[in-house]
Structure formats: C-alpha cells, structure tokens
Amino acid sequence: MVEKKDITRLLFSISSLADLGQEVTSAKSFNDRMKTALYVVTGMFSVPKAALLVYNSNQQRLELLTHKGFKDTAWTNIHVKAKHIKSFSKNEPYSLSKIKTNSFYNPDTAALEKFHTKTFIPLFAKDEFVGAICLGKRLSRPSYLQSEKNVLKVVANHIAITLHNSSLFRRLTNKVNENKKLYEDMRHIYHDTIQAFAAAIDAKDRYTRNHSYRVAKYAVAIARELGWKEKDIETIDVAGLLHDIGKIIIDSGVINKGTKLSLSEMSEIKRHPQVSYDILSKIRFPWRDLVHFVRHHHERMDGMGYPDALQGEELSDGVKILAIADAFDAMTTDRPYRRKLSLAEALHEVKNCLGTQFDSRISNVFFRVLQKEINGETKKAQILPHFALDKGFDPTVITTLLETITAELSA
Amino acid sequence: MNNFSILSKTINGTVIFMPKGYVNDLGAENLEHACEEFLSKGLKNVVINFSEIQYINSIGASIFTGIVQKIAEHDSMLCFTNMKKVHSDVFEMLGITRHVKVFKEEKDAVNFLNESD
Known part of the structure; x- marks a missing residue:
C-alpha cells in the first residue's frame, strides 16, 4: 500500500x-x-x-x-x-x-x-x-x-x-569573437592595401597627389550627410580610393601633359573608368556597388559623360556623389594645364553645372556638408582643411555664397 | 521575487519573522540573511510565522533548510508557527521539522521560548 x-x-x-x-x-x-x-x-x-x-x-x-x-x-x-x-x-x-x-x-x-x-x-x-x-x-x-x-x-x-x-x-x-577579430584584422589589412593602391595611382600624376584620398573623404562626408549605412559608406570610401585605378595603364606623358590634349589622347584618358571597372570587377570585393560607382564616375546628368553616356536617374546616388567629389577635387587642385580654382570659384562652377554635369540634390547636400564644417557642426572636417591655408580664404564669404546658392536652388 | 516581503519584531529576545507571499526563488534568501543577522547579534530564539506564506517550492525549501543549518551552527532555537498542512507535510517529508519546534500559533511559540529561558 x-x-x-x-x-x-x-x-x-x-x-x-x-x-x-x-x-x-x-x-x-x-x-x-x-x-x-x-x-x-x-x-x-x-x-x-x-x-x-x-x-x-x-x-x-x-x-x-x-x-x-x-x-x-x-x-x-x-x-x-x-x-x-x-x-x-x-x-x-x-x-x-x-x-x-x-x-x-x-x-x-x-x-x-x-x-x-x-x-x-x-x-x-x-x-x-x-x-x-x-x-x-x-x-x-x-x-x-x-x-x-x-x-x-x-x-x-x-x-x-x-x-x-x-x-x-x-x-x-x-569562436565568433575570434572570427570577428580575424575579420577586423583582415579588414584593416584590406584597407591598408587599398590605401597603398590609391597612393600608387596618385603617384602616377605629380599634380594629383592624394587626389583619390580626398575624393574618398569628400564622398564619405556627403554619403554620411545623406544618412547612408556604414557598409554603404565603406563602399563609397573604397570607390573613392580606387576610382582612378584605370589610369595606371595610361601613359604618364598624357596624364601630365601641360598643353591641350589631342583627340586620341583625350580618348585614351577617357578609357580609365572602363579600365578601372575591368580591373576591379575581377576582384571579389565585399562591396557590391563598388565597381558600378567606379565605372560611372565620369557620367553626367545630361548624358554627355562616359563611358556609357547614362543620364538623369540612370545614375545612382553613389555615382552622383563620386562624380561631384572627383570633379570638385579636380577643380581645386593645380593641373599641368591650369592653376587650381579657389573654393569660391569652384562652388560657382558646381552651381553652373547643376542639372547638366551634377545632380542638384546631391550637390545641395555637398553644400550643406561644407556649411556644417564652416559652422563647426561636424566631428571632423573633411573638405575644409584642403582650403583653410589658401590665400584669401574667408569662411564668411563662403557662407554667404553657399546661402545664395542654396536660396537659388530652393527657388 | 515580486511577491515576497518580510515583517519582523522582537519580543523578549525572541525575533519573530512573518514572511509574506511566495517563497519560490532566490529573492526569498533575504529571510535566511535576516535570520543570520539576528543570530550574529546574539539572539538565540527565532520564530517564523507561516500564516502569510502563500506558496513554497523546492527553492523555498532549500532556503528553510539553510535557516535550519544556521540555527544549528549558532546553537539556537527555531520555531515554526501557523503552518498550512501542505507546508508541514512537505517539511516533515524533508526532515526539516525534526530540527524545529512546530506550534499552531505564534504566541504558543513565544510562551514556550520564554519558559525555556
């Protein structure tokens, strides 16, 4: 019982x-x-x-x-x-x-x-x-x-x-933490290698030292202002660093020529986005849009760019960002055939090319970043340091100019 | 422990605890700590009044086991009062009640301890 x-x-x-x-x-x-x-x-x-x-x-x-x-x-x-x-x-x-x-x-x-x-x-x-x-x-x-x-x-x-x-x-x-660390180490090596490549690309042209580095910085600043995700910002950063890799196959004599380029020399120069694409598309990058940005960084809003003569909304935001970052840096650095433009002159030039070469919305964001940097509203200025030591540089003049351009754009 | 609290009072050197609610997780260890604190002050008699205890599970039983052990280590006296049958049955089965005096009412325990002193 x-x-x-x-x-x-x-x-x-x-x-x-x-x-x-x-x-x-x-x-x-x-x-x-x-x-x-x-x-x-x-x-x-x-x-x-x-x-x-x-x-x-x-x-x-x-x-x-x-x-x-x-x-x-x-x-x-x-x-x-x-x-x-x-x-x-x-x-x-x-x-x-x-x-x-x-x-x-x-x-x-x-x-x-x-x-x-x-x-x-x-x-x-x-x-x-x-x-x-x-x-x-x-x-x-x-x-x-x-x-x-x-x-x-x-x-x-x-x-x-x-x-x-x-x-x-x-x-x-x-194991996950070990792999994360390994991945971070690899990433640093990867980025260091890319930076080294960028330095090698820029070294080919004595006038454009650090051009790729600056284009990357400008592009990242615009992308960040647009609220892009970190992974996408990393893509535009690397695209900025490597966008001119195709120039390595172009004769240095053409790149550094101090006089007007002949038609054949011009067409040689225009090959570089396609060559950049050909080189980079063979690498399995973790950044999906990278090669697309690089290939089209010389496209224009009016369809007069190269290599594919894309126009308007056929251009992605990444392409539009890289296009303005690249052109702006080209304008504001000495070239063998001309002196660099001042910041104010370059801003006028960007304004004049809105809707034809550059996208108005992305350009407006670029102006906003610049204004924020002048106001000290960013953690670290990316664009301004390039001009801070220029003779006659006056932030108040730039502010007035930016306000005028922005007002015109709004109107 | 959301549903557990302890009231205590001291009568003639006897500390009386009245835990309230559910004795079913580590939060109820406060009762064991409170007993230990009184014992370390030299108080020898502890009464636990079960009238407000709703539920005791194995974790609660573990805590009472710990209290019994501490009482023994301090050569003190432990009384349980106002126990529901379900609790006294479990404590008896676990052998806990062998080490304590069980009274129907709190006052009975207090009287017993006063007379013992």
Whole structure:
C-alpha cells in the first residue's frame, strides 16, 4: 500500500522537476540559473550545503561554479584525469565512502571533504563529462532511497545538459569573437592595401597627389550627410580610393601633359573608368556597388559623360556623389594645364553645372556638408582643411555664397 | 521575487519573522540573511510565522533548510508557527521539522521560548 508520505514525496519531486525545468530555461544569467538549479536540488533533498562544479576540459579540472551554505568558498580545483572520467557512471550519485575507494580520490580531491561532501554526482551530457554536484549532509536520513537516487539522476541529467549547452554556447561565442577579430584584422589589412593602391595611382600624376584620398573623404562626408549605412559608406570610401585605378595603364606623358590634349589622347584618358571597372570587377570585393560607382564616375546628368553616356536617374546616388567629389577635387587642385580654382570659384562652377554635369540634390547636400564644417557642426572636417591655408580664404564669404546658392536652388 | 516581503519584531529576545507571499526563488534568501543577522547579534530564539506564506517550492525549501543549518551552527532555537498542512507535510517529508519546534500559533511559540529561558 502506498503511504501518504510517499505520495507527498512523489508530488514534491514532480513539482521540483517542473521548477528545475522552468529555472534552467529562464532568461536569467547563466550563473543565476545554475545557482537556482542547485537550490532546487538542495531543497528537494534537504541538503543545507552543496556545490556545483564545472569541468574545465582544457585544464582538466573541476572548478567551483556556484554553491549553497558556505562562507569560505576558497575552493581547491580538483584535477580529474581521463581514466577517472571513464570510471564514473553517468549522473550516478556516489557516496563519499564509495568515492574514497576510487583512484579518483587523492589529496587533491580531499577538497571534496572541505565542502562537507557526502554525495558526489559526476555530470555527463551525452558522453561528455561536464561537471559535478557535491551534496552535503541531509537534514533527513543520511542515505538516499533508491527512488530518491533515481530522481537525483534525472535532476543531474537535466543540470548536465544545461551545463553542456552553456559550454557549447560559450565555445561558439568565443569562436565568433575570434572570427570577428580575424575579420577586423583582415579588414584593416584590406584597407591598408587599398590605401597603398590609391597612393600608387596618385603617384602616377605629380599634380594629383592624394587626389583619390580626398575624393574618398569628400564622398564619405556627403554619403554620411545623406544618412547612408556604414557598409554603404565603406563602399563609397573604397570607390573613392580606387576610382582612378584605370589610369595606371595610361601613359604618364598624357596624364601630365601641360598643353591641350589631342583627340586620341583625350580618348585614351577617357578609357580609365572602363579600365578601372575591368580591373576591379575581377576582384571579389565585399562591396557590391563598388565597381558600378567606379565605372560611372565620369557620367553626367545630361548624358554627355562616359563611358556609357547614362543620364538623369540612370545614375545612382553613389555615382552622383563620386562624380561631384572627383570633379570638385579636380577643380581645386593645380593641373599641368591650369592653376587650381579657389573654393569660391569652384562652388560657382558646381552651381553652373547643376542639372547638366551634377545632380542638384546631391550637390545641395555637398553644400550643406561644407556649411556644417564652416559652422563647426561636424566631428571632423573633411573638405575644409584642403582650403583653410589658401590665400584669401574667408569662411564668411563662403557662407554667404553657399546661402545664395542654396536660396537659388530652393527657388 | 515580486511577491515576497518580510515583517519582523522582537519580543523578549525572541525575533519573530512573518514572511509574506511566495517563497519560490532566490529573492526569498533575504529571510535566511535576516535570520543570520539576528543570530550574529546574539539572539538565540527565532520564530517564523507561516500564516502569510502563500506558496513554497523546492527553492523555498532549500532556503528553510539553510535557516535550519544556521540555527544549528549558532546553537539556537527555531520555531515554526501557523503552518498550512501542505507546508508541514512537505517539511516533515524533508526532515526539516525534526530540527524545529512546530506550534499552531505564534504566541504558543513565544510562551514556550520564554519558559525555556
């Protein structure tokens, strides 16, 4: 006949297993979940002192994860060798006296006694040793009934799986972090290489030193003002750095010629966006639109550009940005055949070419960036430093000019 | 713990705790800490009045197990009063009530402790 006490025990066990399931799957931190799990066990079997140990497979030792009932928690890590792990029955409770007869027990494992261990449960998930539970003396009878051992085994199995899952998650997180770092390192190398390429491109033309670098900076400033995502900003940055890579196949004599170019020389120069595209499209860049921006950076709104004579809305924003950034820098740097324009002259020139060479909306954003830089409203000025040392540079004049242009554009 | 609080009072050197609500997560450890604090002040008699406790689960049982252990370590006396049957059945099954004096009413426990002193 089943006694009332047995029914109470059975109901309490079922309810406690439900508590355990709920706790180990809760949204609490891992340490809180494991502490609560240990409390469920100690509550189920009225054990005032207990510890949950986690197995560190790299160090081959059991380390203290959480405990109940101890003031002094100076835990001595217990080394566990492979042969000992093999000797354990999975998630089976061992009395201390039984553990003492196992070769596992040595001066190192005497730390178990410091933690008042009366019962030791090696935790296994699948075939992997993941930790152990140390239970102290019970308030009720010292030994466990077979039925209690069975429940303890179920509980141990549950905790072992949680430890195992957490360990998998930790390993996965570490791997992800390692890969992230690797990716960041690669990215830096990638960017350094691209910058080196850009420097090599600009070195071909003694007049356009740092041209690619400035075009990239101007383009990034406009894209950022437009609210582009970081990944897209990175695309326009690299496009700015590499847009003239096709010039490497053009004769330096043509590039640096101080007089008017012949028709054939002009057509040679006009090949460079196509060549840039041909070179870059063979590289598997992580930036999808890069080659498109580079190919079309000499296209115009009126369709008079090259190489494809695109017009109007056939030009993407990236192309429009790169076009104005490139042309503006060309205007404001010395060329073999002319002196550079002042900032005010260049702004007039941009204004005069709105709707024909440049897109009005993107140009307006460019003017806004410049005005913000003059007002000191940007973290770091990208355009202004190029002109700050110019003779006769006056920010108030530029501000007035920008206001006039903007007003005209609005009208 | 959203539904747990503790009221306490001291009568003739006996501290009486009246926990209220659900004793079902680590928040209820405050009861164990409160007991420990009184014991460390040298108070020897602790009464826990269960009348306002709605629910105790295995985590709660663990906390009461801890209290029993601390009482024993301080060579003190612990009384439980106003226990619902469901709680006393579980505590009996767990062997907790072997280590405490159980009274029907709080005043019975206080009288017992006064007479013992």
